Amino acid sequence: MSVIELENATKIYSIGEVETRALDGVSLTIEEGEFTTIVGPSGSGKTTMLQLMGVLDQPNSGIVKINGQDVTKFKANKRADLRREMIGFIFQFFALVPVLNAYENVELPLLLNNVKPAERKERVMTLLEAVGLSDRIKHRPDQLSGGQQQRVAIARALSTDPLLVLADEPTANLDTENGQQAMEIMERLNKDTGTAFVFATHDPRVVSFARRVVEMQDGKIINNGTVL
């Protein structure tokens, strides 16, 4: 079943009188459980596509469907609901809430979803254990290494058991070892949970893990890839 469908999606950014066509009539379908990488040079539209998939932004034209539902025209609050319930995000700069410790960062999406305390605790501990950080639960982001922060971010992205995790350059700020470790964790969690992962990356290490590679150039998909 399709988790995400983009149909002829176009996104144009205007800066002053200059218009940039970041996405130009792109169509892409992501199925349940996929582990897909979108690759392409800088400015090819990878991040923009991820933002449309994550309903962080809306296309100027075209359709975005999540779980079969057209969400293109959803208002801000409904889009927030969708993100909270169905989508997890992993960013290049780890993007943890600096005033919350590892446990609380992973717990936050569950709190927003009104998950009961006992269930919340179990879920957070399971995930932190899965990413190898059960002994770092009280540590704030500034007390964790980059690799550890990204692992917390992975746990947080999966905390609500989403349909889809979107990761934008997740290894860009990690050294080889930590990058490899993060990818291995995500691959394992993808297999264990069935959650689809979509990466936007330049990093060959990420590409090597992908079971499908979508290539982009100048806002268009030039190779839709095949699910392996």
Next chain:
Amino acid sequence: MAIKKFWVIAYRDLIRNRRRTILTLVAVALGMMILIMMSGLIAGMVAGGLRDNIRLNTGHLQLRDDTYEIEKLSLLSRDLLQDSDSLISKAEALSEVQSAAPVLWASGVLSTVRESTGLAVTGIDPADDFHAPVRDGIVAGKYLKADDRGQILIGKRLADDMDIIVGQRVSLAMGGADGQVDEGIFTVTGLFNTGIINYDQNTVIMPLAQAQTFSNSGNRASSIIVMLKDQEDTAKVAAALQAPGIQVLTWEDLNAILLTLMETAGAFYYVLYIIVILVVAVLIANTLLMSVFERTRELGILASLGMKGRQIMLMVLFEAVILALLGVAAGLVLGATVVAYLARVGISFSADAMGSIEGMALGSKMYPAFAPGDAITLSLLMFFIVSLVSIYPAWYAARMEPVKALHAL
């Protein structure tokens, strides 16, 4: 559930930038302290002004003839109290009454060889405790005795204005009960300084018996000034002293102009309060706005996690609420402490500020008074306005587009 975490995030965000938070808290606390002190000063001024005027001029109650009009200072026998002694006895028989003093008021003209001035002449029983402020305020010469004749007291300010010294003989012209103006030569036996400028500049005091004789008023009096042990008993005593042909005036009637003036001044001070509160509120709003700018990326992250605009708004507002609550509480404690201290030691005013000099019996010191009602109102007002103004940075944070906020990465 999430609300609790919003409080935690708001609190931790505040302690994350301790210096800024402390500076903001200090500003709020100082603002609140200023408000409490202003309100204390005003309350003290109102209470003190009223207390002084009651003590020196009006008393808590006055008994006058029905037809007496204070503006005219009439000495006509129909306007004066005929049997002041029985009224005094009746008043003094009440346990709530501290003293009941007869006075005779007249208008007069005081002249030296060089100049003349119009003023009020007051005949008093020097032994009566009501006149203690004058007795205690003698700065030169001596106080009067009931049987003194040909002797008067004048205010130090009046003496300075007219170059009169103790022992000097002056001319005093005064209208009499028969409508004729009589003039006499009096010796200034003493100078008083009550600290109440108007009183010290425009009053001549002489023994009641002499005033009655000089004005041909027999043993009549303009008014009986009643002082109570407790001001709260005013209505009760006023009711007890009601009698046909007598008007019983309470301190509220007698100080109506003063009370109205104070009320008007109070409204003006509220404008000042609001200005102080707005300055503090804008400061907090600015702090929060800076904090929101600095956390654009974080707010983008929270939005990407599915936090709604109103939840982000609430989180920022919680910061304002914490700042306002702590600042208001600290300011309240500081302000109340300062007011309590000043209420004990009083604030001395310079002679210029008070328009008077040494030896004042009243008005030389001002005693602020902590006004709990005002303090509560001002605290709520500060809290409400700070929260209201903080809606802007909160709204600004809430309406950030997640994508733009994340671009701050």
